[in-house]
Amino acid sequence: MRYTNKELLERTRNIHKATLWPSLRMALILNFAVGLVKTLRSWLSGIVMGENWASLDQLIQDLSFSDQAKQGEILQSLEQNVPKLVAASVLSMLLGWLLFIFFDAIIREGYRRWFSRNRELTSTDGLRPTPSSRLLFSFFKQDTYQTTVKACFYKNFRLWLWGLPLYLLTLGVGYMNWQILKQNLTINYLFDSNPDQADIYFQTEWQDFGFLGFVLVTLFFLSLVLYISKRLSYSQADWFLADNPQIGGQRALELSEKLMQGKKGALLLLAVSYLPWLLLPIILAPFLLTLSAVLLPFLYLFVDSRYHQAQAEFYAAIRDEAVEKGLITMEELGYHRT
Numbered sequence: 001m002r003y004t005n006k007e008l009l010e011r012t013r014n015i016h017k018a019t020l021w022p023s024l025r026m027a028l029i030l031n032f033a034v035g036l037v038k039t040l041r042s043w044l045s046g047i048v049m050g051e052n053w054a055s056l057d058q059l060i061q062d063l064s065f066s067d068q069a070k071q072g073e074i075l076q077s078l079e080q081n082v083p084k085l086v087a088a089s090v091l092s093m094l095l096g097w098l099l100f101i102f103f104d105a106i107i108r109e110g111y112r113r114w115f116s117r118n119r120e121l122t123s124t125d126g127l128r129p130t131p132s133s134r135l136l137f138s139f140f141k142q143d144t145y146q147t148t149v150k151a152c153f154y155k156n157f158r159l160w161l162w163g164l165p166l167y168l169l170t171l172g173v174g175y176m177n178w179q180i181l182k183q184n185l186t187i188n189y190l191f192d193s194n195p196d197q198a199d200i201y202f203q204t205e206w207q208d209f210g211f212l213g214f215v216l217v218t219l220f221f222l223s224l225v226l227y228i229s230k231r232l233s234y235s236q237a238d239w240f241l242a243d244n245p246q247i248g249g250q251r252a253l254e255l256s257e258k259l260m261q262g263k264k265g266a267l268l269l270l271a272v273s274y275l276p277w278l279l280l281p282i283i284l285a286p287f288l289l290t291l292s293a294v295l296l297p298f299l300y301l302f303v304d305s306r307y308h309q310a311q312a313e314f315y316a317a318i319r320d321e322a323v324e325k326g327l328i329t330m331e332e333l334g335y336h337r338t
Contacts, residue, residue, distance in 0.1 A: 002317045005269050012310040015119055022130040023118070023305035024298075029136060030111050031301070037103050044095050105152040106145065110136040112242035115305075115312040139245065147245050154249030155237050162230040166223040173220055176213050232264040233257045239315035244334035255327060259318050270314055277303040 003011070016023060117131040139148040236256035240247060260267070280299065322328045331337065 002320065003313075005266065005273065008270060008310060008313050008317075009273060011119075012306060012313050015313075016306045016309045018123070018128045019118055019130050022133075023115075023309065024301050026111065026114055026133065026136060027301040027305040027308075029133065030107065031304070033107055034104060037099055041096050041099050044092070101149060101153050101156065105156065106139045106148055107136060109139050109148060109152065109238065109242045109245070111308065112239055112312070113138065115308045116239065116242055116315065118309065119312050119316060144245060148241065151241050151245045151247075151249040151252065152238075155234065155241070155253055158249075158253060159230065159234055163227045166220070166227045169216065169220040169223050172216050176216055229264065232267055233260050235267060236260060236315055236318050239311070240319075240333070243319075244332065246334075247328075247332060255322055256318075258327070259322055263318070267314060270310055271307075274303060274307050274310070277306075 114131050114133075114135045117135065121129050121131065123129075139145060234253055234256050236259060237249070237252040240252040240255055241249070277299075319328075319333070323330055
């Protein structure tokens, strides 16, 4: 890296301090727009899953307060509802994915472009200009929207493929927990009715499943590490697309993956540097009481805008390195030579 983590944080602090209110305004507009879409997503998910969640919640309550004689029947009813719940969950996730690709991902590209351009402006006669707020919605224009959607879809689909083992293993861990619940209820029932049979059941079914569970959890954490590594490798693709979506998702991923070799730790360290800011609202909430309703959202906007400005600084260093190595030109990224 051209700059150390300390230098990146210092450069970020200076830029963010000089453009604080415009940065907060951009963060506010973004979160308001994304919040509206999340409300729509929740409403659609409620329509799709409302009845299924209601029936599941009722069965779980019945399971908690029923005697052991009825728990077997309730567990059977729960298992019959699992396919419906899975189908509704898949449909709900698909709706959320479509909303993300066609709106969330696009407006976030504009958000990144704003902070990327914000670092490049300099003070004139003591005044520090900032980019236009219209940059936030610049990718919704007719000539760039379709290209940006395709590029973002490709990038997120590639990342989703790398996360597929993690998602499947998450389902496996959930299924394992479900089986543990059933086996606990079975063992408790056998201990009350037939202790000898309960001991045999524990030594066969339970211990065999315990080993399988250990393997499943180990694979889950390995896939989690792999997914985090890939997210770091692909992290700069969004910023390349924010500069110019015409380069395409594949080109942006290739550049990001090549340039992030040996720099994943630096990006992770940069993110960890903002961890105390993220924990601060949790620490202050019990003490601020009624003021927390006003101060905590403001603090969140402050941290979000500064963190994106820090990411823009990190990306600028990556981009300059790519230009120096001849991997890309500034003109290809949409800049004009002066």
